[in-house]
Amino acid sequence: MTASPVATARPLCIDLDGTLLRSDLLLESTLALLAHRPWLLLVLPFWLLGGKARLKQEIASRVVLDAATLPYDGRVLALLREATARRRVLCTASDARLAQAVAAHLGCFDEVLASDGQRNLSGRGKAEALVARFGERGFDYAGNARVDLAVWARAHGALVVNAGAGLARAAAGRCELLAHLPDIGGGLTAWLRALRLHQWLKNLLVFIPLLASHRFLAPESALAALGGFVAFGLCASGVYVLNDLLDLPSDRQHPRKRLRPFASGALPLLPGIVLAPLLALAGLALAWWIEPRFAAVLAAYYLLTLAYSLRFKRVAMLDVMLLAALYTLRIIGGTAVIGAALSFWLLAFSMFIFLSLALLKRYVELAAMLAEGKDGAAGRGYGVDDLPLLQSLGGSAGYLAVLVLALYINSPESIALYTRPQVLWLLCPLVLYWVSRTWVVAHRGGMDDDPVVFAVTDRASQLVGLLCAVIALAAI
Numbered sequence: 001m002t003a004s005p006v007a008t009a010r011p012l013c014i015d016l017d018g019t020l021l022r023s024d025l026l027l028e029s030t031l032a033l034l035a036h037r038p039w040l041l042l043v044l045p046f047w048l049l050g051g052k053a054r055l056k057q058e059i060a061s062r063v064v065l066d067a068a069t070l071p072y073d074g075r076v077l078a079l080l081r082e083a084t085a086r087r088r089v090l091c092t093a094s095d096a097r098l099a100q101a102v103a104a105h106l107g108c109f110d111e112v113l114a115s116d117g118q119r120n121l122s123g124r125g126k127a128e129a130l131v132a133r134f135g136e137r138g139f140d141y142a143g144n145a146r147v148d149l150a151v152w153a154r155a156h157g158a159l160v161v162n163a164g165a166g167l168a169r170a171a172a173g174r175c176e177l178l179a180h181l182p183d184i185g186g187g188l189t190a191w192l193r194a195l196r197l198h199q200w201l202k203n204l205l206v207f208i209p210l211l212a213s214h215r216f217l218a219p220e221s222a223l224a225a226l227g228g229f230v231a232f233g234l235c236a237s238g239v240y241v242l243n244d245l246l247d248l249p250s251d252r253q254h255p256r257k258r259l260r261p262f263a264s265g266a267l268p269l270l271p272g273i274v275l276a277p278l279l280a281l282a283g284l285a286l287a288w289w290i291e292p293r294f295a296a297v298l299a300a301y302y303l304l305t306l307a308y309s310l311r312f313k314r315v316a317m318l319d320v321m322l323l324a325a326l327y328t329l330r331i332i333g334g335t336a337v338i339g340a341a342l343s344f345w346l347l348a349f350s351m352f353i354f355l356s357l358a359l360l361k362r363y364v365e366l367a368a369m370l371a372e373g374k375d376g377a378a379g380r381g382y383g384v385d386d387l388p389l390l391q392s393l394g395g396s397a398g399y400l401a402v403l404v405l406a407l408y409i410n411s412p413e414s415i416a417l418y419t420r421p422q423v424l425w426l427l428c429p430l431v432l433y434w435v436s437r438t439w440v441v442a443h444r445g446g447m448d449d450d451p452v453v454f455a456v457t458d459r460a461s462q463l464v465g466l467l468c469a470v471i472a473l474a475a476i
Contacts, residue, residue, distance in 0.1 A: 010156055011139045012083045013130055014076065014109075016092035016099060018144040019161045022071040022265025025094040025102075026056055027273070028248060032063040035246040038310045053095075057117035060095035067105035069252035071265025075181050076142065076161060080108050089113060091130060091141070093122035123147040127154045140178060149174060186266030194244065194261045194272065195237040195279075201456040203232040205327060205350075206334035213340045214417065214476065221338040227290045228337035232330060235283030235298055239305045242276040245269065246309055254365075255372055287337075294337040301329045316381030323358035324351055327452070345408040352401035356435060359394030360451045363387060364442050371445070391439065398435035402428055423475040427468055434464045 017024045034041055040062075047055045080088055091113045092099050099114035113129055115121045121129055127150045130139055141151050142159035149170055152158045157178040158171040168180040186193070206228045207216075215221040244251065244262045251257040261267040280302055287295035304326060313319045328350045335342050362382060370384040382390070408414055409424045418424065437460065441447050447454050455461045 011087040011089050011134050013089040013091045013139050013141045014080065015143040015148065016090060016094050016102065019142055020073060020076045022073050024269055025098045027269040028065060029059045029063045029098060031245050032065060032249060033059055035310065051120065053115045053117050053120040056095040056115050060097040065098060065101065066249060067101045069249070070102070073161065087111065091121070091126060093120055093126065124150045127151045186261050190261040190266045194241055194267055196240045198453060199236065199240060199450070200233040202452050203229050203236060203330060205330035206232055206337065208331050209334040209340050209346070210338055212343065212346060215338060215340070224290055224337045225334060227286065228294055228333055231283045231287040231290065231298060232333060234286065235280050235302055238276045238279030238283065239302065241272050241279065243309045245272055245276065255368055291337050294333055297329060297333040297336050301326060301333065314381050319381065320355060320358035320362060323361065324354040327354035343413070345404065345411065345413060349401050349404045352397050352404060356394045356398035356401065357451045359390050359397065360438065360442055363390045363394060364447050364451070366390070367445060391443065395439050402432050402435065405431060418475045420475045423471060426471045430464050430468055434461060
């Protein structure tokens, strides 16, 4: 890093996307638009025909971004606050509507230069605008990309932000290098967090039909189920990345989700936009190679998840029904991948137990909002006043799952599959205890956002699961 910039009479011009902001407002606003009105994806190419500036203006006129929650670079904010003796200019290729909102929130800019629907203020266009305003070599400029080299070629000083040493050397060849603030992105660790590999634990549900049909000792079925687990994992990771991109505004208002890699600015948005469909396609291709019927189930899971992410997660009660269905589809997929018959009892049990867990997920989110003093969860159809209702419905759904289990024990299917089905009665008090305890833990604030991950990692839940497995084996 070179010497820090000194206060001078020259204006300090700051780029927005990737420099002051650890994000890109064009991508942010496009994702916000598609999250609420996905059909406008078909109109974007026609707007682009009018030029990039028009595209930005059309999108910006249809969305509202909360400037207070955007991921700013603290180092650049510090430079701005120290440069009180200089004229501070926000100079960006983003649309003027969005740039003005950022400037109004920060309250430290004397002037804003931005794209206006006719002129895209980027690269040479930005350089010409700054020279026209402040004269040749009459300003210092902070930027982060190679397109900014055209600006530095006509600036007095360069501040290179969130970029490598190569760009800093290139900038130094065009004007005086005042400062180099290297990229502090999250790297591999942040990408692994974005893929949410720990959420692959949910895909262990694929193995339930393998266990329930007593085919876990058949190598072919076991390998097929393992492949199904990986396919679901790839597809689910693609969904998680997409969901995080579409949920940026609401995640930034959540006490824990605001730390997610895309919401916090630890990862750039564009690679995530590319990666999301690639992961889904990889999962679907693997599923087709294993078993076409399983690929059809996985495709249904993906489409239903898209519908949930784009619209239905904001519809109260329908969202939890869909969450329960997505969990159940993993079990249906596990049945398809090994070619087993679909069990009515397993479907009924899974629908009720996962409805209970979906309601529990919403309950935990709302409880966190209540603790923050907020009225509801952003981007969801619930308010904190709904907490008692969700608790009542969720507990009831869990107890209905236990009832289904009890009815199954005396069914012809159970008698045909187990030599000692009466032993299975021991499962009922265990599952009843687990459902009750899970809701007690949530009520006392001891649960994370995802109850399925909690169920897999919680010691008491692991013990209940182990005892259930022992009882099932004893009944065979």
